[in-house]
Amino acid sequence: MADSGYLNSYPYPSNVNNQGAAFPTGYNNNSPPFQYGQPMVGSIPQVPMPMPTIVTTQQNVMVIPQPSYRDYLGLSIMNLILCCFPIGIAATVFSCKVRESLRRGDMISAASDSRTAFKLNMVSLGLGIAGNLAWIAYVIYTTVTNQYGYSHYYSGYGYYNHYN
Structure with missing residues (x-):
């Protein structure tokens, strides 16, 4: 049997099919042309290759919790x-x-607005406490320094002191 020039023409028998008859006219026993990504048939000996070991790994997904900013x-x-x-x-x-920024997912604006809201709340709370303490001190001072209540009042004729 004539070889077609390749080292090994397996799986193509020389000029005979499986029953020993010759190939019909117009057919030759040449290997198919080399295509990209496929080995050339006959260029290397065709030996059974072991199946490659396929290892699949699952992607590690790390969920990093996003900081949640308080809106106060x-x-x-209350303030x-x-x-x-x-x-x-x-x-x-x-x-x-802050709530709107968190709903949009804009963490930078949420952080900035949260700090601003906290500072404004602390200033408002400080002014409220200071104002209430000043009012309480004023009421105590006027009550203590004026034994008889409001003894001086203005009438249409001038200041009137009913104890003189």
């Missing part, structure tokens, strides 16, 4: 009502901005 909305509303109204309004606005 309750403290802002709005009880302490310092104008600063309480500003603190409430920034508290609402």
Whole structure:
């Protein structure tokens, strides 16, 4: 049997099919042309190769918790009502901005607005406490220094002191 020029023409027999008959006219026993990514048939001996070991690994997924920033909305509303109204309004606005930033997923704006809301709440709380303490001190001072209550009052004719 004539070889077609390749080292090993397996799986193509020389000029005979499995029953020993010759190939029909127009067919030759040449190997198919080399295609990209496929080994050339006949260029190397065809030996059974062991199946490659396939190792699959699962991707490690690390979930990093995002920091959650406080909005101080309750403290802002308390300061709005009880302490310092104008600063309480500003603190409430920034508290609402924190919630909106968290809903959007904008952590940088949420952190900045949270710090601003906290600072405004602390200023409002400080002014409210200082104002209430000043008012209490004033009431105590006027009550203690004036034994008889409000003894001087203004009538239409001038100041009147009913103890003189």
